[in-house]
Amino acid sequence: MTNGISLRADALKNRERILAAAEDAFLENGAGVSLDDVAKRAGVGIGTLYRRFPTREELLAAAFSARFLTLAETSRARDAELDPLESVRAYLVELVRHTNVYRGLAASLGTVLETGTPGCLATTEEGTRLLQRAQAARVVRSNITFNDIVCIAVAISLATENLNDQREHITHLAAVFIDGIGVR
Numbered sequence: 001m002t003n004g005i006s007l008r009a010d011a012l013k014n015r016e017r018i019l020a021a022a023e024d025a026f027l028e029n030g031a032g033v034s035l036d037d038v039a040k041r042a043g044v045g046i047g048t049l050y051r052r053f054p055t056r057e058e059l060l061a062a063a064f065s066a067r068f069l070t071l072a073e074t075s076r077a078r079d080a081e082l083d084p085l086e087s088v089r090a091y092l093v094e095l096v097r098h099t100n101v102y103r104g105l106a107a108s109l110g111t112v113l114e115t116g117t118p119g120c121l122a123t124t125e126e127g128t129r130l131l132q133r134a135q136a137a138r139v140v141r142s143n144i145t146f147n148d149i150v151c152i153a154v155a156i157s158l159a160t161e162n163l164n165d166q167r168e169h170i171t172h173l174a175a176v177f178i179d180g181i182g183v184r
Helices: 002-029 035-042 046-052 056-077 084-099 105-113 118-136 146-160 166-181
Strands: none
Touching: 002 035, 002 046, 002 056, 035 046, 035 056, 056 084, 056 105, 056 118, 084 105, 084 118, 084 146, 084 166, 105 118, 105 146, 118 146, 146 166
């Protein structure tokens, strides 16, 4: 029994070390960094990394979960201040800005959001809620899905991730999209 507790503590410590190393590696070198590099930075073997995080997307999602939680909480907090269409616009802009924290994350965003981490679930639920709210208010077409929002976030992220002035371009491209999905 004591052995089991010790292993659980070691496993938790390894997980925390892997996530800290992944955060540093992703910030420095982008989402495509070598997972061998992450394991070395964490001081664990590659097998230990893969036992905890079987795919790159699961590691990205776990490392990014807190940021996604913050995105969802911020969105909910400003809900009363914005009309339904502006809420979707603000959410899209924030999703792109968060995605661009790790260069190259955009290419995996859809898969990352499906991993089921608390942050991914919260971000997906919030985006879906905002979209449904806008559709109920009849300011967004009924045939738009949350996956459409994610696809546009990916496109905007890819188009802006290497720009010096991302903020202005992200806001502009999000406006172009929101104008396009609005009810006319």
